[in-house]
Amino acid sequence: MKLCRFKNQFGEIRVGLAVDETTLADLTSGGVRTITELLEDTDCVARVEALANLPTVQLAEVALLTPVERQEVWAAGVTYLRSKTARMEESDFSASAYDLVYEADRPEIFFKSLPEKVVGPNEPVGIRADAKWNVPEPELTLVVNSAKKLVGVSIGNDMSSRDIEGENLLYLPQAKVYDGACAVGPWIVVGVHEEEIRQWTIGVQILRNDQVVFSGETDINNIKRRFDELLDYLSRSQSFPHGAMLLTGTGVVPDEDFTLAARDVVSITISGIGTLENPVLVV
Numbered sequence: 001m002k003l004c005r006f007k008n009q010f011g012e013i014r015v016g017l018a019v020d021e022t023t024l025a026d027l028t029s030g031g032v033r034t035i036t037e038l039l040e041d042t043d044c045v046a047r048v049e050a051l052a053n054l055p056t057v058q059l060a061e062v063a064l065l066t067p068v069e070r071q072e073v074w075a076a077g078v079t080y081l082r083s084k085t086a087r088m089e090e091s092d093f094s095a096s097a098y099d100l101v102y103e104a105d106r107p108e109i110f111f112k113s114l115p116e117k118v119v120g121p122n123e124p125v126g127i128r129a130d131a132k133w134n135v136p137e138p139e140l141t142l143v144v145n146s147a148k149k150l151v152g153v154s155i156g157n158d159m160s161s162r163d164i165e166g167e168n169l170l171y172l173p174q175a176k177v178y179d180g181a182c183a184v185g186p187w188i189v190v191g192v193h194e195e196e197i198r199q200w201t202i203g204v205q206i207l208r209n210d211q212v213v214f215s216g217e218t219d220i221n222n223i224k225r226r227f228d229e230l231l232d233y234l235s236r237s238q239s240f241p242h243g244a245m246l247l248t249g250t251g252v253v254p255d256e257d258f259t260l261a262a263r264d265v266v267s268i269t270i271s272g273i274g275t276l277e278n279p280v281l282v283v
């Protein structure tokens with residue numbers, strides 16, 4: 001079951017359910033005001049299924065928005081072998097930190113975005129004006145409610161400045177948190193379990209002047225840590241009154257000579273969810 005937020009032709013923000021490739025059921029007509037209230041329900045799928053005779057809208061006639069409402073957005077790192085090796089190559093200075101955290105009990109988890117700064121589908125993601133080496137990081141995104149329960153999954157982009165990160169690990173917040181650094185959406189898939197999600201693939205394609213300048217794909221199953229392990233560390237000594245999103249790390253890293261440019265278009269696809277597409281803007 002795929003949920004979304006969308007803006008209709010009257011400029012109203014509503015909650016939708018994907019009926020098929022081209023059509024949404026308008027859940028707001030059935031009394032649903034926010035995605036969060038569905039995620040907080042003890043049985044979100046049953047609540048949506050109980051809504052009958054809802055009006056539908058064509059996807060082509062609405063704008064899909066990020067499904068992030070008031071959730072904090074966090075990110076895990078160095079969860080794929082590919083991420084560990086890429087980061088060790090990027091920095092002699094920090095190489096041992098990546099090596100150690102890949103094997104350690106405690107994962108790397110960092111704050112990524114305030115909810116109001118998250119960008120949705122087709123909105124620009126940012127590359128920093130003071131960075132020279134910028135990449136998208138396509139990441140499966142876990143959605144948890146205020147009870148810290150995994151209730152859905154989405155697609156995230158952990159935009160990153162690799163030269164700033166590589167210069168000194170203490171610069172990580174500057175490499176990771178800035179305008180347009182985080183995109184999430186458009187769908188939250190609910191009613192799926194880790195075993196099914198691990199059968200999916202995640203890939204990214206980058207277009208420049210309509211030409212593919214990078215593409216890559218990996219299996220979600222290459223994530224080294226179990227989802228409940230990541231969520232356990234995320235929520236230790238911490239409450240999430242509105243729920244949270246956790247980007248789970250990247251396993252697709254372009255070669256070292258690649259950097260994003262303004263007006264590139266980044267498309268991230270997760271086989272069980274869909275595609276998140278964003279143009280790139282210098283910020």
Ligand code: DO4
Nearest residue numbers: 077078079083137249250
């Ligand atoms: O410490 C670096 C960030 C790691 C990360 O964002 C990832 O592996 O996806």
Ligand code: MG
Nearest residue numbers: 137158249250
């Ligand atoms: Mg990342």
